Amino acid sequence: MSFYTIDSLTFTYNNNNNNLFENLNFLIEGNQHIGLIGPNGCGKTTLAKLMLGILRPTDGRILLEGTNIRNISLSYIGSKVGYVFQNPDKQLFCPTVWEQMSFSFNYGSQSSQKNIEDKINYYLEIFDLAKYKDASPLTLSRGEKQRLALASVLSRDVKFLILDEPTTGLDLLRKKQLEKCLLTLRNEGKGYMIISHEARFLDRYVDKLLTLGPKGVDVC
Amino acid sequence: MINLDPRTRIFIVLIISSAAIIIKDIKPLVLMLLMTLLLCKLFSISISGTMKKLRKLWYFFIVLTLIQSLFTHSGDILLALGGIRILTTAGLEAGVSIILRMSIIVYSAMIIASASSMDIVYGLTAMKLPQEIGFMVLLAIKFLPLFREEFTDSIIAVQLSGADLRRIPLGQKLSLYTYILTPSVIKALNRARYISLSMESRGFRAYPTRTCYRKLKMKVADYFTILVALASTIAIFSFN
Numbered sequence: 001m002s003f004y005t006i007d008s009l010t011f012t013y014n015n016n017n018n019n020l021f022e023n024l025n026f027l028i029e030g031n032q033h034i035g036l037i038g039p040n041g042c043g044k045t046t047l048a049k050l051m052l053g054i055l056r057p058t059d060g061r062i063l064l065e066g067t068n069i070r071n072i073s074l075s076y077i078g079s080k081v082g083y084v085f086q087n088p089d090k091q092l093f094c095p096t097v098w099e100q101m102s103f104s105f106n107y108g109s110q111s112s113q114k115n116i117e118d119k120i121n122y123y124l125e126i127f128d129l130a131k132y133k134d135a136s137p138l139t140l141s142r143g144e145k146q147r148l149a150l151a152s153v154l155s156r157d158v159k160f161l162i163l164d165e166p167t168t169g170l171d172l173l174r175k176k177q178l179e180k181c182l183l184t185l186r187n188e189g190k191g192y193m194i195i196s197h198e199a200r201f202l203d204r205y206v207d208k209l210l211t212l213g214p215k216g217v218d219v220c
Numbered sequence: 221m222i223n224l225d226p227r228t229r230i231f232i233v234l235i236i237s238s239a240a241i242i243i244k245d246i247k248p249l250v251l252m253l254l255m256t257l258l259l260c261k262l263f264s265i266s267i268s269g270t271m272k273k274l275r276k277l278w279y280f281f282i283v284l285t286l287i288q289s290l291f292t293h294s295g296d297i298l299l300a301l302g303g304i305r306i307l308t309t310a311g312l313e314a315g316v317s318i319i320l321r322m323s324i325i326v327y328s329a330m331i332i333a334s335a336s337s338m339d340i341v342y343g344l345t346a347m348k349l350p351q352e353i354g355f356m357v358l359l360a361i362k363f364l365p366l367f368r369e370e371f372t373d374s375i376i377a378v379q380l381s382g383a384d385l386r387r388i389p390l391g392q393k394l395s396l397y398t399y400i401l402t403p404s405v406i407k408a409l410n411r412a413r414y415i416s417l418s419m420e421s422r423g424f425r426a427y428p429t430r431t432c433y434r435k436l437k438m439k440v441a442d443y444f445t446i447l448v449a450l451a452s453t454i455a456i457f458s459f460n
Contacts, residue, residue, distance in 0.1 A: 054376055073386065074379035083380055089407060093374040093400045107383035107396070138406055156382070 001066045003030035008060035034193040035202035038212035044195045045086050048162050053077045082156050086164040088149035092137035104156050123151040126177050143169040154181050161192040226343030228442040232449045233328045239453045240324040248456045249320040255452050256327045265330045281322045289315035337361045346436045359412050367408040374400040
């Protein structure tokens with residue numbers, strides 16, 4: 001059984017008569033490393049939101065570990081799949097950086113509470129955010145917010161990650177840190193899907209490239 | 221839908237909502253509501269759609285109606301428990317008039333809400349309201365949907381972090397909502413601030429006067445609609 005099964009997926013936004021995409025079919029395994037590319041407005045972020053259950057398919061279905069995501073809650077999907085939003089502002093909702101990092105451990109259904117602080121501190125150090133522990137995420141710069149969004153998702157114990165344009169706003173050093181984290185994820189046997197326009201970055205860190213268009217996906 | 225000047229919408233809403241507040245009796249309120257619904261049809265506003273969209277607000281109105289009915293004790297007794305008056309004719313009348321009044325105000329507000337926010341600003345400016353106030357109204361109109369969007373995004377992010385809102389105990393759920401409320405308000409305020417900065421960077425308030433590409437002009441249909449609305453309201457008042 002595949003981790004994700006995209007079966008005859010069609011999606012149309014309410015205010016539009018044309019399908020954004022129709023009859024998409026593909027499978028994603030839990031340990032696969034996928035790159036999703038396509039021109040602006042082709043529906044890459046929409047596809048990610050459909051895979052997370054934020055949006056509902058117009059037609060067709062998406063199965064997560066064999067279960068239709070229509071029948072499971074966002075929190076259940078969130079416990080299996082980590083998502084870095086395209087706009088980090090949408091993701092940061094806690095009063096302080098530390099609370100943002102520890103939120104899923106306090107409220108989520110994380111089984112192991114062991115070494116949580118160490119884990120959080122590790123990712124704060126990696127993304128050079130330790131000095132902002134007590135600061136409000138809203139006062140951070142765009143790049144810092146992006147780093148915090150990445151750190152809070154990477155620190156969680158999920159099976160698969162969807163990263164929507166994760167390199168936006170990152171300088172060279174932080175991009176290298178992200179690359180290290182992706183390698184760690186690979187070594188841990190975790191899968192991810194990266195939505196990006198950076199072909200060079202994708203070339204190095206994905207095994208399979210999906211090109212999204214209105215009539216389907218091409219697999220390379 | 222007939223294409224009327226935004227000022228016509230503003231005048232009509234002023235007339236209707238003022239009348240809804242002043243009128244006390246049920247029969248004229250029913251007539252006012254019928255007139256409002258007729259006007260909504262004229263402006264192609266879906267009556268059932270509005271009802272569905274504001275479902276939660278109607279629940280609130282029903283609670284208000286019940287409270288009003290239960291706590292007004294004058295008039296003849298309709299329902300009593302032991303020696304306690306539960307419902308009286310005056311209480312029932314007060315409850316019904318509350319729901320009628322609220323319905324009139326909500327549906328008349330839809331006449332303005334169904335126009336584009338820029339149209340309303342043009343209308344207010346053409347009515348000699350200072351342009352700053354007009355644009356403040358525009359930002360205020362935009363603020364609520366912005367806040368709602370920010371709050372919804374935060375709730376989605378919370379759930380995707382693994383927090384199951386259905387299983388969290390009520391007390392913890394309430395504290396969670398308060399927890400995300402402040403950042404949501406700040407984010408919505410920040411976005412409103414960026415809109416105002418963007419407006420200023422494009423020359424808003426750079427000069428004391430401002431010209432408009434779009435010129436509003438009242439047509440015969442506008443005057444006729446306002447006159448009909450005004451005459452009908454006066455007739456309903458006489459009926460009162």
